[in-house]
Amino acid sequence: MDLISRISQHFTDSAQTKLDAIEMLAAPIAGATELMVGALINNGKILACGNGGSAADAQHFAAELVGRFEMERQGLAAIALTTDSSIMTAVANDYGYNAVFEKQVRALGQPGDVLLAISTSGNSPSVIEAIRAAHDNDLHVIALTGKGGGEIGALLRDSDVHLCVPSDRTARIQEVHLLAIHCLCDGIDCLLLGVEE
Numbered sequence: 001m002d003l004i005s006r007i008s009q010h011f012t013d014s015a016q017t018k019l020d021a022i023e024m025l026a027a028p029i030a031g032a033t034e035l036m037v038g039a040l041i042n043n044g045k046i047l048a049c050g051n052g053g054s055a056a057d058a059q060h061f062a063a064e065l066v067g068r069f070e071m072e073r074q075g076l077a078a079i080a081l082t083t084d085s086s087i088m089t090a091v092a093n094d095y096g097y098n099a100v101f102e103k104q105v106r107a108l109g110q111p112g113d114v115l116l117a118i119s120t121s122g123n124s125p126s127v128i129e130a131i132r133a134a135h136d137n138d139l140h141v142i143a144l145t146g147k148g149g150g151e152i153g154a155l156l157r158d159s160d161v162h163l164c165v166p167s168d169r170t171a172r173i174q175e176v177h178l179l180a181i182h183c184l185c186d187g188i189d190c191l192l193l194g195v196e197e
Contacts, residue, residue: 010171013169013172014171014172014175017165017166017167017169017172017175017176018175018176018179020166020167021165021166021167021176024164024166025163025165025176025180028161028162028163029163029180029183029184029187030187031161032142032161032163032184033183033184033187033188033191034191035114035140035142035161036114036142036184036188037187037188037191037192038112039112039113039114039140040076040077040188040192041192042112043077044077044110044112044113044114045077045078045079045108045110045113045114046061046062046065046076046077046078046079046113046114046115046116047078047079047081047104047105047108047109047113047114047115047116047134047139048061048062048078048079048080048081048082048115048116048117048118049080049081049082049101049104049105049115049116049117049118049126049127049130050082050117050118050119050124050127050144051082051119051124051126051127053120053174054118054119054120054124054127054144054174054177055080055082057118057144057174057177057178057181058080058081058082058116058118059080059082059083060178060181061078061080061116061181061184061185062078062079062080063080064181064182064185065077065078065185065188066078069182069185069186069188069189070185070186070189071189071193071195073189073192073193076188076192079108081100081101081104081105081108081130082101084104087100087103087104088100091103091104097125097126098125098126098128098129099126099129100126101126101127101129101130101133102126102129102130102132102133103133104130105130105133105134105137105139106133106136106137109133109134109137109139110137110139111137111138111139112138112139112140113137113139113140114139114140114141114142115130115131115134115139115140115141115142116142116144117130117131117134117141117142117143117144117152118143118144118145118177119143119144119145119150119152120145120146120147120170120173120174120177121145121146121147121150121170122143122145122146122147122148122149122150122151122152122153122164123150123151123152124152127152128151128152128155131143131152131155131156132155135157140159140160140161141156141157141160141161142160142161142163143156143160143161143162143163143164144163144165144177144180144181145162145163145164145165145173146164146165146166146167146168146170146172146173146176146177147167147168147173148164148168149162149164163180165177165180
């Protein structure tokens, strides 16, 4: 096995997937950014959830908003629903794992808030239940998916934003999700701070 060639191919494939996604995702990412900023300036918050690598992405996003991305500013209201082990284990134990995000969305989500729902396959049952709870509580949903969007794509409303990566490879989808998250963070800062360039 030529490990260097294999690694080089990963770099090439990742770059190509990102380039292939520009036309499909740039406008929806801009729309998602505007939804998030609208929530934040109206004293709302952004809740984020996902499983596995998507849980890490939810936490990464919340950290960038509460702390900072690249520019200094006050902290912004964002909560990763993946971080409270007592809530997650209690809900999973008493209601089943599919309710771990849904219960938190129902408890914490208010009309006008935003749910950032991340599922590489678009078929994660716990994320689907969170989206249903968000709709019940009048939250907007921004869904990061891949593989055609799965069940989540069919569940979204016209007022939601679907960021579906045009790939079937989990690693490539996750890499584009991270780029999309960074675009969201940058866009939020630019709109809130009035950055022109």
